Amino acid sequence: MTATHPLALAPVTAPPRTADAFAAQFLHNLNFDRGVALSASSANDRYLALAHTVRDHLMAQWLEDLRHQKQTQAKSVCYLSAEYLLGRQLDNNLLAGGLAEVAAEALSACGVDLDELRAHEVEPGLGNGGLGRLAACFIDSLATLGAPSIGYGIRYEYGIFRQTFVDGQQVEQPDAWLSLGSPWEVARPEEAQTIAFGGHTETFDEQGVSRTRWIPAWTVQAVPYNLMVPGFQNGRVNTLRLWSAKATNAFDLRIFNSGDYEEAVRAQTFAENISKVLYPEDSTPQGKELRLQQQYFFVAASIHDFLGTMLSEDYDLSNLPARVIFQLNDTHPVIAVPELMRVLVDEKGMPWDAAWAITRQCFAYTCHTLLPEALEVWPVELLGRLLPRHLEIIYRINEEFLAEVRERYGDDEMRIRNMSIIVEHPVRSVRMAYLATVAGAKVNGVAELHSQLLRDKVLTDFDDFYPEKFTNVTNGVTPRRFLRLANPELSDLITEAIGDGWVTDLARLRELEPLAEDAGFRAAFGEVKAANKRRLNDVLRERDGLEVGDGHMLDVMVKRLHEYKRQMLKVLHIVSTYEGVVSGRIAASDVQPRTAIFGAKAAPGYAMAKRIIHLINAVGSVVNADPRLEGRLKVVFPPNYNVTLAERVIPAADLSEQISLAGKEASGTGNMKFALNGALTIGTDDGANVEIRELVGDENFFLFGMSEPEAEALTVSGYRPSEYYQADAGLRAAVDLIASGAFSGGDRSVFEPVVSNLLYEDRFMVLADYAPYIAAQERVDAVYADHDAWTRSAILNVARTGFFSSDRSIRDYIDRIWHTPPLD
Numbered sequence: 001m002t003a004t005h006p007l008a009l010a011p012v013t014a015p016p017r018t019a020d021a022f023a024a025q026f027l028h029n030l031n032f033d034r035g036v037a038l039s040a041s042s043a044n045d046r047y048l049a050l051a052h053t054v055r056d057h058l059m060a061q062w063l064e065d066l067r068h069q070k071q072t073q074a075k076s077v078c079y080l081s082a083e084y085l086l087g088r089q090l091d092n093n094l095l096a097g098g099l100a101e102v103a104a105e106a107l108s109a110c111g112v113d114l115d116e117l118r119a120h121e122v123e124p125g126l127g128n129g130g131l132g133r134l135a136a137c138f139i140d141s142l143a144t145l146g147a148p149s150i151g152y153g154i155r156y157e158y159g160i161f162r163q164t165f166v167d168g169q170q171v172e173q174p175d176a177w178l179s180l181g182s183p184w185e186v187a188r189p190e191e192a193q194t195i196a197f198g199g200h201t202e203t204f205d206e207q208g209v210s211r212t213r214w215i216p217a218w219t220v221q222a223v224p225y226n227l228m229v230p231g232f233q234n235g236r237v238n239t240l241r242l243w244s245a246k247a248t249n250a251f252d253l254r255i256f257n258s259g260d261y262e263e264a265v266r267a268q269t270f271a272e273n274i275s276k277v278l279y280p281e282d283s284t285p286q287g288k289e290l291r292l293q294q295q296y297f298f299v300a301a302s303i304h305d306f307l308g309t310m311l312s313e314d315y316d317l318s319n320l321p322a323r324v325i326f327q328l329n330d331t332h333p334v335i336a337v338p339e340l341m342r343v344l345v346d347e348k349g350m351p352w353d354a355a356w357a358i359t360r361q362c363f364a365y366t367c368h369t370l371l372p373e374a375l376e377v378w379p380v381e382l383l384g385r386l387l388p389r390h391l392e393i394i395y396r397i398n399e400e401f402l403a404e405v406r407e408r409y410g411d412d413e414m415r416i417r418n419m420s421i422i423v424e425h426p427v428r429s430v431r432m433a434y435l436a437t438v439a440g441a442k443v444n445g446v447a448e449l450h451s452q453l454l455r456d457k458v459l460t461d462f463d464d465f466y467p468e469k470f471t472n473v474t475n476g477v478t479p480r481r482f483l484r485l486a487n488p489e490l491s492d493l494i495t496e497a498i499g500d501g502w503v504t505d506l507a508r509l510r511e512l513e514p515l516a517e518d519a520g521f522r523a524a525f526g527e528v529k530a531a532n533k534r535r536l537n538d539v540l541r542e543r544d545g546l547e548v549g550d551g552h553m554l555d556v557m558v559k560r561l562h563e564y565k566r567q568m569l570k571v572l573h574i575v576s577t578y579e580g581v582v583s584g585r586i587a588a589s590d591v592q593p594r595t596a597i598f599g600a601k602a603a604p605g606y607a608m609a610k611r612i613i614h615l616i617n618a619v620g621s622v623v624n625a626d627p628r629l630e631g632r633l634k635v636v637f638p639p640n641y642n643v644t645l646a647e648r649v650i651p652a653a654d655l656s657e658q659i660s661l662a663g664k665e666a667s668g669t670g671n672m673k674f675a676l677n678g679a680l681t682i683g684t685d686d687g688a689n690v691e692i693r694e695l696v697g698d699e700n701f702f703l704f705g706m707s708e709p710e711a712e713a714l715t716v717s718g719y720r721p722s723e724y725y726q727a728d729a730g731l732r733a734a735v736d737l738i739a740s741g742a743f744s745g746g747d748r749s750v751f752e753p754v755v756s757n758l759l760y761e762d763r764f765m766v767l768a769d770y771a772p773y774i775a776a777q778e779r780v781d782a783v784y785a786d787h788d789a790w791t792r793s794a795i796l797n798v799a800r801t802g803f804f805s806s807d808r809s810i811r812d813y814i815d816r817i818w819h820t821p822p823l824d
């Protein structure tokens with residue numbers, strides 16, 4: 001290709017950053033890309049044209065960064081995550097690109113309503129909850145810090161389901177987020193990878209060396225889609241590369257030629273199912289074959305992509321650890337370990353020991369749980385059928401690892417069984433967390449307490465064997481999305497006080513501390529909170545026809561519905577207040593006006609979680625309609641909690657509910673978002689709550705409940721929940737009211753399973769923490785009654801939680817795990 005035109009020879013340049021140029025580009029995209037005149041355009045046309053215009057502005061830098069990362073060959077992070085819960089892109093990209101004002105001016109000159117277009121975007125919900133949102137915060141921080149990196153994941157055609165309520169019960173609807181067009185991605189079909197499955201292995205002799213090859217049974221194409229990840233006003237644009245499954249041509253043709261059209265279409269559907277839908281289980285994986293297909297599909301494509309396109313052709317793979325670190329976001333991508341071994345040994349002909357020495361330096365593993373049921377295991381039968389060569393590799397890794405263990409401890413069969421990557425019961429399976437721990441250069445938990453419990457309880461023997469391996473990186477959230485964009489009024493107030501450096505250096509919020517004593521600042525801060533509540537009310541009224549109480553404290557619990565998170569504890573508090581008033585024990589006028597806001601999706605197969613959702617809605621209908629409460633207690637449960645809703649609810653919250661049983665929540669990130677937006681936390685000593693409380697101070701945090709050792713001791717001594725029920729009249733009255741059918745039209749059977757679970761099982765010790773929780777809520781009421789004292793604490797929560805920026809988390813990863821300094 002020889003170019004002679006001067007434009008073809010010039011570097012790609014961004015359009016000028018003026019409102020005129022922006023408007024011209026917008027109209028150009030509307031007319032020539034959408035094929036519609038402004039006067040005839042739909043909101044969707046205008047949204048897509050606007051998104052393309054923002055993309056056009058970021059494109060030159062994106063191309064430059066792609067080129068630069070390849071050219072410098074600096075060590076990169078490949079973040080491997082099966083989930084990215086991105087949230088809406090338009091506002092974030094306008095902010096990061098520094099285009100917000102230019103776009104607003106340009107659109108207004110075109111007579112186009114920017115707010116309408118903002119509201120038009122369907123958020124890409126390619127994740128379940130905290131884990132996927134963490135990945136999204138991390139790629140934002142990587143771009144903002146300018147670290148050489150690429151995110152890899154799956155382009156699910158359907159993301160997390162859309163939740164609706166029918167008669168108070170959850171009904172799931174497919175999330176067809178791509179249906180109106182997806183302007184933020186660029187398909188790169190010519191860079192597709194072929195991914196193989198099934199079949200068998202063969203050994204053969206090559207010049208006296210015994211080698212293995214995998215003869216797969218079938219293949220699919222992995223087609224990459226690139227998404228822009230712009231850093232915050234730093235001119236950097238990183239890449240998130242998501243893989244979509246497509247039937248391979250050869251596969252199709254063979255069947256087509258046989259004349260079986262239906263079979264050809266069926267085969268295509270089979271292949272394309274791999275990236276069809278995100279599994280909606282959060283914390284309780286289901287062990288489905290398609291899920292393992294998804295996992296291997298995306299990590300194999302990612303590894304081949306990195307080795308094949310990011311490395312120079314003659315790259316000496318023995319240097320790989322100096323070029324890349326693959327970060328495993330939980331166990332979902334761990335099958336990447338045997339895949340890299342397979343590539344190095346079978347495809348590149350490297351000796352096993354050399355390949356293993358490289359592999360162990362190229363991976364690091366983040367564990368996200370302490371719940372035993374959340375630790376992924378794959379039956380050997382299934383893994384061997386789908387990935388026979390990988391199973392052989394896992395067996396050999398395990399054999400050599402157990403030989404090392406034997407060498408250290410002798411024939412301690414108990415220890416060897418406990419540490420084996422292969423577990424025998426109930427069916428012979430591969431423990432993916434163990435494989436990741438053996439292979440990873442580092443293993444981290446996601447909050448101080450979690451990392452400690454990981455060493456003490458979950459991976460104890462591994463900690464003993466590899467004491468240097470374990471570390472902690474406390475999670476964080478991006479201040480761009482969760483403060484600057486979600487809470488523009490508080491952002492302006494902060495910037496007025498201390499300048500705008502906090503957006504990329506969140507520790508500077510400390511400078512706000514003295515202002516907690518400034519009455520004028522407190523008044524302004526209180527005004528911002530009130531304005532955010534009004535804004536939330538507008539959103540809820542428009543979205544769901546819901547309304548929060550006028551002048552109410554907003555008491556918020558938004559997160560996935562899971563028994564360990566203990567939404568039931570919050571329900572019991574509401575029911576107990578309600579019961580107190582209707583029984584005449586409490587005067588309605590003594591109730592501190594509150595609206596409890598819930599947001600929560602339940603995994604579709606998680607029956608108890610769905611019953612709890614039903615109960616919350618049922619309690620809400622009764623409580624909200626009962627005049628005896630004099631409007632002082634409300635329950636509001638907008639459906640379909642997602643990032644967009646989080647961005648509205650969190651800035652309006654007064655009280656943040658973080659009430660998991662101690663030792664069960666790995667970190668939480670919702671807790672950080674609330675504190676940063678000036679909500680006070682009522683919480684247990686769990687996850688990152690511990691660090692939040694240490695930073696904000698005991699006097700600005702409502703701690704309650706058992707500590708992890710106390711909960712453990714109670715388990716050991718034999719926990720009998722009914723004893724708490726018997727001993728506490730208030731608790732008894734609340735539980736009895738639910739059991740009586742008061743919230744189910746007199747039908748006692750509807751919530752019977754919830755009640756009997758509480759009384760006879762209560763795995764997460766709701767009843768044991770009930771009394772301390774109620775007492776803490778009374779302290780909340782007392783402090784809230786003193787508006788000035790509350791606001792002072794709220795300001796100190798903002799000022800002291802800058803630590804929870806994901807920029808700090810990423811710096812920790814870079815310094816202690818990745819060793820990938822930012823490029824300049």
Ligand SMILES: *Cc1c(COP(=O)(O)O)cnc(C)c1O
Nearest residue numbers: 129130559642643646668669670
């Ligand atoms: C932050 C966030 C979460 C995680 O919340 P936790 O309270 O930490 O469980 C889940 N879902 C969405 C939409 C979020 O924004």
